[in-house]
Each structure stands twice: as structure tokens, then as C-alpha cells.
Amino acid sequence: xxxxxxxxxxxxxxxxxxxxxxxxxxxxxxxxxxxxxxxxxxxxxxxxxxxxxxxxxxxxxxxxxxxxxxxxxxxxxxxxxxxxxxxxxxxxxxxxxxxxxxxxxxxxxxxxxxxxxxxxxxxxxxxxxxxxxxxxxxxxxxxxxxxxxxxxxxxxxxxxxxxxxxxxxxxxxxxxxxxxxxxxxxxxxxxxxxxxxxxxxxxxxxxxxxxxxxxxxxxxxxxxxxxxxxxxxxxxxxxxxxxxxxxxxxxxxxxxxxxxxxxxxxxxxxxxxxxxxxxxxxxxxxxxxxxxxxxxxxxxxxxxxxxxxxxxxxxxxxxxxxxxxxxxxxxxxxxxxxxxxxxxxxxxxxxxxxxxxxxxxxxxxxxxxxxxxxxxxxxxxxxxxxxxxxxxxxxxxxxxxxxxxxxxxxxxxxxxxxxxxxxxxxxxxxxxxxxxxxxxxxxxxxxxxxxxxxxxxxxxxxxxxxxxxxxxxxxxxxxxxxxxxxxxxxxxxxxxxxxxxxxxxxxxxxxxxxxxxxxxxxxxxxxxxxxxxxxxxxxxxxxxxxxxxxxxxxxxxxxxxxxxxxxxxxxxxxxxxxx
Numbered sequence: 001x002x003x004x005x006x007x008x009x010x011x012x013x014x015x016x017x018x019x020x021x022x023x024x025x026x027x028x029x030x031x032x033x034x035x036x037x038x039x040x041x042x043x044x045x046x047x048x049x050x051x052x053x054x055x056x057x058x059x060x061x062x063x064x065x066x067x068x069x070x071x072x073x074x075x076x077x078x079x080x081x082x083x084x085x086x087x088x089x090x091x092x093x094x095x096x097x098x099x100x101x102x103x104x105x106x107x108x109x110x111x112x113x114x115x116x117x118x119x120x121x122x123x124x125x126x127x128x129x130x131x132x133x134x135x136x137x138x139x140x141x142x143x144x145x146x147x148x149x150x151x152x153x154x155x156x157x158x159x160x161x162x163x164x165x166x167x168x169x170x171x172x173x174x175x176x177x178x179x180x181x182x183x184x185x186x187x188x189x190x191x192x193x194x195x196x197x198x199x200x201x202x203x204x205x206x207x208x209x210x211x212x213x214x215x216x217x218x219x220x221x222x223x224x225x226x227x228x229x230x231x232x233x234x235x236x237x238x239x240x241x242x243x244x245x246x247x248x249x250x251x252x253x254x255x256x257x258x259x260x261x262x263x264x265x266x267x268x269x270x271x272x273x274x275x276x277x278x279x280x281x282x283x284x285x286x287x288x289x290x291x292x293x294x295x296x297x298x299x300x301x302x303x304x305x306x307x308x309x310x311x312x313x314x315x316x317x318x319x320x321x322x323x324x325x326x327x328x329x330x331x332x333x334x335x336x337x338x339x340x341x342x343x344x345x346x347x348x349x350x351x352x353x354x355x356x357x358x359x360x361x362x363x364x365x366x367x368x369x370x371x372x373x374x375x376x377x378x379x380x381x382x383x384x385x386x387x388x389x390x391x392x393x394x395x396x397x398x399x400x401x402x403x404x405x406x407x408x409x410x411x412x413x414x415x416x417x418x419x420x421x422x423x424x425x426x427x428x429x430x431x432x433x434x435x436x437x438x439x440x441x442x443x444x445x446x447x448x449x450x451x452x453x454x455x456x457x458x459x460x461x462x463x464x465x466x467x468x469x470x471x472x473x474x475x476x477x478x479x480x481x482x483x484x485x486x487x488x489x490x491x492x493x494x495x496x497x498x499x500x501x502x503x504x505x506x507x508x509x510x511x512x513x514x515x516x517x518x519x520x521x522x523x524x525x526x527x528x529x530x531x532x533x534x535x536x537x538x539x540x541x542x543x544x545x546x547x548x549x550x551x552x553x554x555x556x557x558x559x560x561x562x563x564x565x566x567x568x569x570x571x572x573x574x575x576x577x578x579x
Contacts, residue, residue, distance in 0.1 A: 048094030066091035100488035110559035118160035129341035134247035137201035159513035182207030275320035434460030466529035470561035
């Protein structure tokens with residue numbers, strides 16, 4: 001039984017559905033009510049394992065008491081084979097599972113590597129994420145984007161999708177021209193000995209400051225941008241390539257630390273020539289037109305504002321590259337869907353892009369999806385690369401490493417410094433990633449240094465600790481549980497809560513993949529770790545009262561460990577050997 005929790009829900013749903021005709025509920029009403037949505041888990045295990053609340057909307061339709069509807073259901077319902085008791089609680093119909101059988105199905109399945117893996121899907125999906133700008137520093141906003149995209153990719157693969165992980169380097173544009181202009185005029189000859197992106201970012205911030213003070217210099221920057229796009233000025237092209245190499249190499253080192261993987265890299269500079277050709281085609285088709293020297297597409301009839309495709313000086317924009325990128329994704333890689341993981345401030349841009357693709361007759365325009373996420377914001381206000389107020393990844397990592405090293409040394413003073421540092425790094429990355437994943441995509445993260453450095457509560461290190469604790473129990477037991485386990489012995493509150501939490505993994509992965517919401521997996525994982533903590537606090541395994549009870553509890557710990565392992569992988573968090 002690959003999905004015990006879903007099977008239990010289906011059994012109960014089917015049993016209640018069979019009663020509906022006898023209650024004279026029209027099929028049209030029943031279809032609108034979506035019976036499966038009214039099968040839920042009660043707040044207390046004493047109230048049963050599943051509860052049906054369909055009596056409330058039906059009572060409203062029939063204009064009778066919901067309690068009366070619930071009584072009618074109780075009288076007529078056929079008890080599913082997986083259920084031993086059905087009870088009334090107000091207007092709820094509560095179902096109690098044969099928990100020994102349910103526990104056996106869950107614990108047995110959860111010990112398999114395939115637990116939670118969905119059926120093979122037919123679609124091929126490209127998930128594009130991270131998208132750092134070479135010649136700018138990798139900041140905490142990029143950490144959220146990268147962490148979100150990597151986790152979503154893993155979750156969707158686990159759900160059965162064929163996923164291509166892609167990255168876009170915005171390696172040409174005004175920010176690049178500003179940096180090169182500032183370097184040539186004010187920093188030429190300087191070199192970065194360490195942390196290249198931080199050094200480059202300082203030049204960019206300096207460029208923005210100088211251009212703010214002397215706006216007339218913007219013409220010089222525009223000229224550099226023209227040369228960059230035309231690749232017709234050897235010195236500028238050579239300098240650009242050198243800066244880009246430094247930036248991208250450092251980004252790739254960061255990806256190693258974040259355990260982020262990409263199958264394909266796209267570069268804006270490669271896309272813009274084709275983007276300009278597409279825009280020329282749009283002009284010939286009378287879809288785009290010139291306006292004050294610039295090229296635009298008027299989307300007012302589509303309920304959207306005018307979209308700028310090329311600037312009046314002929315230089316390209318994000319719109320230019322994104323038209324070419326969409327074409328390349330679908331034609332070259334034969335994908336069925338493209339998911340763009342990009343901040344919510346770009347929502348209008350993607351609405352305009354997708355509508356333009358549709359007007360062009362692009363067949364897969366409806367298969368493009370913008371996965372918007374809110375930004376990471378300082379307590380003091382919005383971050384800005386231009387003003388130098390962004391928290392840089394390197395600074396965040398180094399500060400968190402200091403605290404992690406202190407924690408590791410206090411807990412493991414006997415291990416050598418090199419191993420301490422490796423462990424501290426795993427804890428640091430876990431703390432960083434989990435803080436980016438345990439809230440919904442649409443919620444802003446108000447980043448607080450103090451909160452980010454905590455290692456207790458709803459955090460990545462807490463989940464790592466629970467995983468290591470489970471592993472230690474298994475190691476101390478000296479052997480795996482035997483095949484003959486009496487699962488009926490797992491009958492107390494903490495055992496049952498833990499078993500039910502484990503059983504929901506397939507449902508959680510499926511829901512997370514369908515909604516593009518990795519926080520569903522993150523929240524599930526914290527709840528699992530928390531329920532495991534409650535279990536092992538009150539349920540000794542090695543020192544259990546009887547060999548039979550020890551065996552049953554050990555089987556549950558093994559199932560928990562395997563499930564936590566998978567969850568950590570889906571979140572992109574590494575399992576440490578110790579804590």
C-alpha cells in the first residue's frame with residue numbers, strides 16, 4: 001500500500017458517497033460539494049482518525065439540522081474494512097481506523113526508498129530559478145530564489161515529473177555597463193584577492209552613487225552598453241568577459257555550498273540577438289510598433305499596459321531576452337511547461353510576456369507559469385543592491401558559521417577542528433535554507449539577524465537533530481527490527497500521532513508539487529520532527545519493557561528516520577553525522 005493515508009481517506013469517502021443517494025441528495029449538489037474535501041482529521045485522536053463534515057452543507061441545502069443528516073449517515077453507512085468504529089460527535093461522523101493494520105501498512109511502506117514517490121507523469125517541466133546578475137553580488141534574495149527552485153525541482157521529481165533545472169545569467173544590461181564604466185574611470189588596476197562578487201558589488205554601488213551625483217555621465221554608460229550588445233569594442237568586450245567569468249565562477253562555488261544543481265545555463269547575451277529578430281518579426285506582423293524611437297507592443301485591449309520591447313537607442317531589455325528564451329525552451333528542449341521562479345515584483349512583466357507570446361501564436365503560451373515569491377526584506381526596510389543595503393550571501397554565511405562553530409564546539413569538543421567546521425557548515429546551510437522554505441512563497445520574509453542565528457524551535461538544525469537522534473537509536477539497537485512486529489503495541493497517543501504524520505508524506509509531496517509550494521513539505525517535516533521528539537521522550541526504545549514492544553518501537557523509529565531523510569533531501573538540507 002504505497003499511500004496508506006490516502007487509502008484510508010478514499011475508503012471513508014467511498015463509504016459516505018454510497019449513502020448519499022439514500023439521503024436524496026441530487027448528484028449536481030454532491031458534485032459541487034466535493035465530498036472528499038469534507039473528509040478531514042479531527043483535532044484530537046480521541047475523536048477518531050478521520051471525520052466527515054458533509055452534514056453541514058447538506059443540512060443547509062435540505063434546510064434541516066446538520067445533526068439530523070449526520071444521524072442519517074450513521075444509520076445507513078457501511079463500515080469500511082479499514083475502520084472498526086464509527087461515532088457521532090455533534091454533526092460530525094467520526095471514523096476510527098483499525099490502527100494495528102494501519103500502523104503496519106505505514107511503517108512497512110515508510111521503510112522503503114520508494115515511499116512518497118509518485119506515479120510517472122507524462123509532462124516535461126523546466127524550472128528556471130536563481131537568475132543572479134553577473135557583476136553583482138549574490139545576496140540573501142538569491143538564496144531564497146535558489147533554495148525555493150532547488151527544493152521545488154526535487155519535490156516535483158519525487159512526484160513523478162520529468163524536470164529540467166535551468167538557470168539564467170543576466171550577464172548584459174545597464175548594471176553591467178555601470179560597473180564597467182565605474183571600473184574603467186575610477187578603479188582600474190584594482191583587484192579582489194578574496195570574495196570577488198563583494199568587490200564587484202562595491203564598484204556597482206559606487207557607480208550608482210556617482211551617476212546620481214552627475215547624471216550627465218549616463219550617456220557614457222549607454223555607450224558602453226551599446227558596445228557590449230554589438231561586441232564591437234575589443235577592450236570593453238575583454239573586460240566584460242573577465243568580470244563575467246569571475247562572477248559566474250563564484251556563483252558556481254556558492255551553488256556547491258547550497259547543493260543547487262542545474263542541467264542548463266542560459267546567458268542573456270546569447271538570447272538578445274534572437275530576441276531582436278523576434279521583435280522585428282512582431283513589427284512586420286503589425287503586433288509591435290515604434291513609439292518615440294522605442295519599440296512597444298500595445299496590450300491595452302488585453303487589459304495590460306504598453307510593454308516596452310526595445311529602448312529608443314536600440315538596446316535590449318528583459319522583454320527582449322524573455323521572448324527568445326521562451327522560444328528556445330520549448331523548441332530545443334521539447335518541454336511541456338515552463339516555470340519561472342521570479343520575485344513577485346515582476347508579476348506584470350510575466351503577464352505581458354505570456355500575453356505577447358499568445359498574440360504571437362506561440363502554442364505553449366498557456367504552459368508558461370510565473371511562480372512569484374515575495375522578497376526577503378530587512379527589518380529596517382527593503383534591501384537594495386544599488387544602495388548597498390542588501391545582505392550578501394557571504395556575510396550571512398560567515399556570521400551564521402560563527403554561531404554554528406560555537407554550538408558544535410560546545411557539543412563536540414573532542415572532534416578535530418576540520419570536522420567541527422564541516423559540521424558547522426552543514427548546520428549553517430540548513431538554518432539558512434529552512435528559514436527560506438518554511439513560509440509560503442507569497443509571504444515576505446522580514447529577515448532578522450538574531451532570529452536567523454537561532455538553533456532551536458522551528459528551524460533546519462532542529463530537524464537535523466531529530467534525524468540524527470533517530471539514527472543514533474537505530475545504531476544503539478544494534479539491529480533492524482524483525483519481520484514479526486506486533487503493531488498493535490503502538491497504541492498510545494504519541495505513537496499514533498507519529499504514525500499518522502508519517503503516513504501523510506505521499507499526500508504532502510503531491511500537494512506541494514501541484515501547487516508549487518515547498519513550504520508544505522517544510523512544515524510537514526517540522527511537524528514530523530516535533531512528533532518524533534514527543535514520541536522518544538515518553539517511549540523508550542532500547543529500554544522498552546518487553547522485547548516485543550522494543551521491536552515495535554524500533555520499527556517505528558526506522559520508518560521515522562527514513563521519512564526524515566527523504567524530507568531533508570527534498571528541502572535540499574544535508575543530513576549530518578552528528579549534532
